[in-house]
Amino acid sequence: MALLTVTDLRTTFHTRNGVYRAVDGVSFSVERGETLGIVGESGSGKSVTCYSIMGLVPQPPGRIEGGSAMFDGVDLLRCSPRQARSVRGKRISMIFQDPMTSLNPYLRISEQVIEPLLIHERISRKEALGRALAMMEAVGINDAARRIRFYPHEFSGGMRQRVMIAMALVTRPELLIADEPTTALDVTVQAQILDLIRREQRELGMAVMFVTHDLGVVAGLCDRVQVMYGGRIMETGDTLTLFRSPLHPYTRALQRSVPGLQPKGEELFTIPGSPPDPSKPAAGCGFAPRCAFAADACTKARPELELAAPGHAHACVRARAGEISVGA
Amino acid sequence: MADNILELRDVKTHFALHTGFLVKRRAGAVRAVDGVSLAVREGEVLGLVGESGCGKSTLARTILQLVPATGGSVLLSGRNLGTASRAELQACRGDLQMIFQDPYASLNPRMTVFAALAEPLRVHRICPPSEVRGRVHALMETVGLSPRLARKYPHEFSGGQRQRIAIARALALRPKVIVADEPVSALDVSIQAQILNLLSRLCREMNLTLIFIAHDLSVVRHISDRVAVMYLGKIVELGPAEEVIDRPRHPYTRALVSAIPVADPEVERGRQRIVLAGDPPSPIDPPAGCAFHPRCPHAVDRCRQAVPPLVPSGPGREAACVRLGEI
Numbered sequence: 304m305a306l307l308t309v310t311d312l313r314t315t316f317h318t319r320n321g322v323y324r325a326v327d328g329v330s331f332s333v334e335r336g337e338t339l340g341i342v343g344e345s346g347s348g349k350s351v352t353c354y355s356i357m358g359l360v361p362q363p364p365g366r367i368e369g370g371s372a373m374f375d376g377v378d379l380l381r382c383s384p385r386q387a388r389s390v391r392g393k394r395i396s397m398i399f400q401d402p403m404t405s406l407n408p409y410l411r412i413s414e415q416v417i418e419p420l421l422i423h424e425r426i427s428r429k430e431a432l433g434r435a436l437a438m439m440e441a442v443g444i445n446d447a448a449r450r451i452r453f454y455p456h457e458f459s460g461g462m463r464q465r466v467m468i469a470m471a472l473v474t475r476p477e478l479l480i481a482d483e484p485t486t487a488l489d490v491t492v493q494a495q496i497l498d499l500i501r502r503e504q505r506e507l508g509m510a511v512m513f514v515t516h517d518l519g520v521v522a523g524l525c526d527r528v529q530v531m532y533g534g535r536i537m538e539t540g541d542t543l544t545l546f547r548s549p550l551h552p553y554t555r556a557l558q559r560s561v562p563g564l565q566p567k568g569e570e571l572f573t574i575p576g577s578p579p580d581p582s583k584p585a586a587g588c589g590f591a592p593r594c595a596f597a598a599d600a601c602t603k604a605r606p607e608l609e610l611a612a613p614g615h616a617h618a619c620v621r622a623r624a625g626e627i628s629v630g631a
Numbered sequence: 632m633a634d635n636i637l638e639l640r641d642v643k644t645h646f647a648l649h650t651g652f653l654v655k656r657r658a659g660a661v662r663a664v665d666g667v668s669l670a671v672r673e674g675e676v677l678g679l680v681g682e683s684g685c686g687k688s689t690l691a692r693t694i695l696q697l698v699p700a701t702g703g704s705v706l707l708s709g710r711n712l713g714t715a716s717r718a719e720l721q722a723c724r725g726d727l728q729m730i731f732q733d734p735y736a737s738l739n740p741r742m743t744v745f746a747a748l749a750e751p752l753r754v755h756r757i758c759p760p761s762e763v764r765g766r767v768h769a770l771m772e773t774v775g776l777s778p779r780l781a782r783k784y785p786h787e788f789s790g791g792q793r794q795r796i797a798i799a800r801a802l803a804l805r806p807k808v809i810v811a812d813e814p815v816s817a818l819d820v821s822i823q824a825q826i827l828n829l830l831s832r833l834c835r836e837m838n839l840t841l842i843f844i845a846h847d848l849s850v851v852r853h854i855s856d857r858v859a860v861m862y863l864g865k866i867v868e869l870g871p872a873e874e875v876i877d878r879p880r881h882p883y884t885r886a887l888v889s890a891i892p893v894a895d896p897e898v899e900r901g902r903q904r905i906v907l908a909g910d911p912p913s914p915i916d917p918p919a920g921c922a923f924h925p926r927c928p929h930a931v932d933r934c935r936q937a938v939p940p941l942v943p944s945g946p947g948r949e950a951a952c953v954r955l956g957e958i
Contacts, residue, residue, distance in 0.1 A: 519892025523899035563849030
């Protein structure tokens with residue numbers, strides 16, 4: 304039984320300029336203890352997928368149009384606010400891209416790290432502080448006993464991200480949703496934070512959903528990857544297979560755009576055009592207008608995500624028909 | 632052999648810190664840029680990399696004279712910009728342009744693309760008023776934008792298109808040198824590649840000198856001829872881009888290179904990573920000797936005593952480490 308099973312999730316935003324389909328029929332599952340990477344460019348719906356699961360989509364303008372997210376027998380999209388609260392912050396935690404805006408600048412770190420414990424567990428303040436301190440040390444904050452009394456502005460960016468991770472892990476969650484947690488950090492600090500997430504995951508045995516646009520981070524961290532574009536999943540599979548033999552043209556194009564993998568001096572590979580307008584859903588495949596392999600069939604019906612091999616699925620009609628091979 | 636178009640001689644930019652509310656007292660300084668000497672050749676692309684807070688953006692602003700240098704000098708085609716009069720500086724500005732990270736913040740939201748691109752032409756009297764229109768359209772075409780979009784406002788464009796507008800604006804005065812401060816950091820990978828290709832092409836076609844600031848080493852490796860690595864206000868390693876990034880000599884560059892994630896799971900799983908402990912130290916009170924010694928895995932007593940100078944470390948390469956031959 305998977306820990307989290309999302310089925311046909313559809314999230315829209317109703318704005319003055321029309322209805323934006325941010326997530327348009329996404330299904331996936333996360334097993335206990337595994338790391339699932341969600342990759343995509345801005346506007347691909349990767350963050351909104353996470354926000355929908357956590358119940359953080361502002362409604363209005365947002366609306367969950369359909370689908371389900373089953374977590375241990377509870378549908379997170381339809382359960383009562385009380386049920387949602389018992390899961391959120393306790394069994395599922397989330398960390399965000401910008402730790403400065405997600406920490407409360409008026410509260411000492413100590414108050415913020417013990418808050419989830421006080422809410423979710425029958426525990427005294429003193430015990431909670433003890434656990435918070437142990438967690439701060441575990442995430443690599445030196446001199447934690449003194450620094451726990453600091454305010455967020457007294458920490459550097461990397462340290463703030465550690466505080467946020469400590470906050471998220473202090474309740475020993477079964478699932479950690481990480482929304483681009485290292486995008487705003489320097490590479491050397493990013494390496495520290497990724498190490499930390501890996502270590503804590505081993506120790507707590509939790510599953511991680513890691514959202515990023517950086518294929519390099521995914522390659523080093525994730526067991527499985529799912530590539531999103533225009534609110535839909537284009538391809539999903541285990542990391543090694545997906546990187547070595549991608550089947551969807553978009554996955555391949557994304558891979559080819561990484562400057563580090565291309566010979567110097569030559570023109571960089573680019574994907575022509577720009578991402579789709581989410582208020583004007585395409586009749587066919589969302590990537591078709593930018594795809595080098597697009598044919599008539601691509602613009603007619605919307606391709607569904609189907610298995611090509613055990614554990615490796617993609618949504619490209621031409622690859623499925625064996626008409627194209629995008630291989631690395 | 633191309634000449635040095637831009638020369639930095641021991642440039643220092645310190646920001647004074649004060650304490651006290653009514654009576655201000657000087658309480659030290661942030662040594663954002665602390666003794667940078669660099670010669671940039673005409674037509675080359677020089678990459679400038681380093682972590683946040685290492686002073687790379689301040690160095691860019693100092694080159695442009697947007698913040699005054701507190702020591703040393705910046706020479707453009709042999710002329711010292713620090714001692715130039717207002718009028719002379721105004722004349723030089725056309726030769727020296729800047730592109731910023733966030734094109735939404737650097738473009739005036741109430742000016743159409745046409746107005747934004749026509750402004751520098753009028754201010755610097757580049758061409759007679761009757762030709763402004765044609766010049767603006769030509770500029771837009773140069774950066775891959777249709778002149779039909781000239782009447783639109785910045786918010787009507789995507790991030791990549793906005794960066795193209797910012798580039799067109801920098802090109803309007805036909806500069807000799809462009810300083811680009813993290814021009815692609817805010818863009819998606821596929822758009823990033825488009826902008827990098829555009830910058831490469833423009834440099835080649837217009838013989839532009841580009842100082843390209845970024846924290847992404849793989850981007851810098853691709854676009855730059857030479858790369859300078861900064862740490863805490865100083866250059867610690869300098870040399871041909873591929874050499875420095877593929878075979879780094881300075882321990883800091885090594886750590887930086889090893890921290891870049893590689894988009895290949897097999898490589899990524901097999902590699903040894905040098906994970907640096909802690910954050911960079913504060914530029915208010917930098918460590919004695921080599922500023923990197925508290926985080927350096929190879930530090931010995933000698934490193935704590937004197938600031939290591941940049942010394943030759945290979946053909947066309949320099950590094951600032953006293954233990955170069957030993958590690």
